Amino acid sequence: MAKKKIISESSNPKKTKKDVSVGVVGSGSFATAIVKMLVENCKVVHWCVRSEFVKGAIELRGHNPTYLTAAHFNLKSLKLTTDINELVSACDVIVLATPSIYLSDTLDKMTCDYSDKIFVSAIKGIIPKVNDVVAHYLRDEFKIGFRNQAVIAGPCHAEEVAMERLSYLTIATVEDETAEKLKGVFSSDFIKVQTSKDILGNEYSAILKNIFAIGAGIASGLGYGDNFTAVFVSNAIREMEIFLEAIYEAPRDVNESAYLGDLLVTAYSLFSRNRNLGNLIGKGYTVKSAIQSMNMVAEGYYAAQSIYKTSKQKNLKLPIIDTVYAILYEGKNAEKQFKKLTAKLN
Numbered sequence: 591m592a593k594k595k596i597i598s599e600s601s602n603p604k605k606t607k608k609d610v611s612v613g614v615v616g617s618g619s620f621a622t623a624i625v626k627m628l629v630e631n632c633k634v635v636h637w638c639v640r641s642e643f644v645k646g647a648i649e650l651r652g653h654n655p656t657y658l659t660a661a662h663f664n665l666k667s668l669k670l671t672t673d674i675n676e677l678v679s680a681c682d683v684i685v686l687a688t689p690s691i692y693l694s695d696t697l698d699k700m701t702c703d704y705s706d707k708i709f710v711s712a713i714k715g716i717i718p719k720v721n722d723v724v725a726h727y728l729r730d731e732f733k734i735g736f737r738n739q740a741v742i743a744g745p746c747h748a749e750e751v752a753m754e755r756l757s758y759l760t761i762a763t764v765e766d767e768t769a770e771k772l773k774g775v776f777s778s779d780f781i782k783v784q785t786s787k788d789i790l791g792n793e794y795s796a797i798l799k800n801i802f803a804i805g806a807g808i809a810s811g812l813g814y815g816d817n818f819t820a821v822f823v824s825n826a827i828r829e830m831e832i833f834l835e836a837i838y839e840a841p842r843d844v845n846e847s848a849y850l851g852d853l854l855v856t857a858y859s860l861f862s863r864n865r866n867l868g869n870l871i872g873k874g875y876t877v878k879s880a881i882q883s884m885n886m887v888a889e890g891y892y893a894a895q896s897i898y899k900t901s902k903q904k905n906l907k908l909p910i911i912d913t914v915y916a917i918l919y920e921g922k923n924a925e926k927q928f929k930k931l932t933a934k935l936n
Contacts, residue, residue: 609633610775613681615674615696616712617644619657619886621687623748624712626658628685629667630778636669638677640688645670657886661752675702683708683772685742686724689887690715693724697732708768709734710761712742714796715889716896723793736764736789740772743792744852746781747861754780760848761785762792784847790838792848795830799853800890801897802826804868805914806857808924811872818932822910823857825935829908833897836904864890868914877918894918909934 613636614625621637628635639645647655648670653662671677678684679702688696690713711724720727725741728734740763750757761772761783769785777783786792805826806819814822830853831844844850856862867888870880881891898915901908913931916922 610683610771611681612636612683612685612775613638613677614685614687615677616640616687616689617654617657618687618689619748620712621685622654622658622661623746623751624685624687624742625663625668626661626751627776627778627781629663630781631775632667634667634669636671636677636681638671638674640672642672645672658748658752674699678702678704678707681707683710683775685710685712687712689713690717690724690889691887691892693717693727694719694731700732704732704734706738707734708738708740708772710740710742710772711793713889714793714800715887716797716893718892721896723790723797725789725793737768739763739789740768741789741792741796743786743796743848745847745855746852747855747859749861751781756780756782758847758851759783760792760846762787762789762848764789786842786848788840788842791834791840791842794834794837795844795849796852797889797893798830798833798897799826799856800864800888801894801914802830802853802890802910803856803862803864804871804888804890804894804918805910807862807865807868807870808872808914808917809868809928810865811869811874812925812928813872814928819857821935823854826857826910827853829910832906833901833908833911836906837900864888867891871917872924877921890914891918 610632612628612632614621615638617639625635625637652665653659684707709728713724717727725739740761743760746757746759759776763769764787773783806822809822827844827850863886867880894915898911901911909931913927917924917927
């Protein structure tokens with residue numbers, strides 16, 4: 591007897607897809623995961639990748655040659671380009687998913703009219719050029735107001751999206767219509783979406799959790815166990831709340847998934863590049879050698895300096911932030927710094 595063919599939801603021809611013009615800028619792991627989310631609901635997803643090599647490889651093989659290679663795409667669902675102006679001109683919604691250190695170089699090439707576009711940040715880092723978050727960078731450098739912005743928060747590891755494991759997104763935007771539109775294009779059988787109006791809180795929490803994850807990784811590399819990590823994370827969420835309230839007061843509950851949930855998965859998961867960076871440092875790698883050994887950007891490293899300076903300007907007491915900064919940027923010994931930190935946690 592012939593085996594019954596199993597058709598996955600993502601390939602179900604009866605599923606009605608939305609005719610929404612949406613594009614993704616970036617070709618790393620999370621950008622690839624976002625494209626996978628969007629093709630579930632959109633007839634065509636525009637995708638601006640960093641080079642002709644990546645574009646050609648995807649067109650030839652149907653998957654990203656470097657990141658999430660297990661995620662295969664129907665090429666009829668993709669419109670690939672290396673020209674950001676081509677993508678922005680064609681799309682109403684543009685998802686920015688490059689590493690923060692490359693965003694300014696990418697957007698500086700944007701010369702087309704983008705006044706009526708919605709820009710969605712999936713970037714979890716500080717823009718080095720202006721030492722600020724993406725929301726402020728878009729507002730100040732490109733005059734893109736908060737009404738034309740949204741922020742994507744987790745907990746949502748790209749690797750689990752590729753495997754279609756159930757994941758959760760929070761989409762923060764001040765416009766209800768935009769929130770519903772984005773919820774419609776991102777939701778699927780394996781992606782659950784909730785909305786928020788806390789743009790800055792969601793963006794800063796996504797940055798902070800990466801720094802805390804580096805600390806959790808350092809602790810693991812040094813040999814601290816689960817008991818310590820639990821205390822470490824419970825202190826980290828308190829530091830997050832202190833920082834967020836000092837930066838931007840808003841009705842928020844840091845115990846919600848976009849804050850605590852994202853922190854937990856980033857601090858504990860083996861998929862977490864920030865935790866892995868910290869783990870290498872805890873095992874004795876220099877910061878430079880640990881960064882060089884990774885093939886992906888650990889956003890927490892670049893953000894730690896900015897967050898530390900901001901916390902000092904506001905006279906905040908954040909011992910975990912101070913400890914991670916001292917190890918990453920002052921060359922302090924990780925073992926000695928964590929021994930001091932243990933006396934400050936409770």
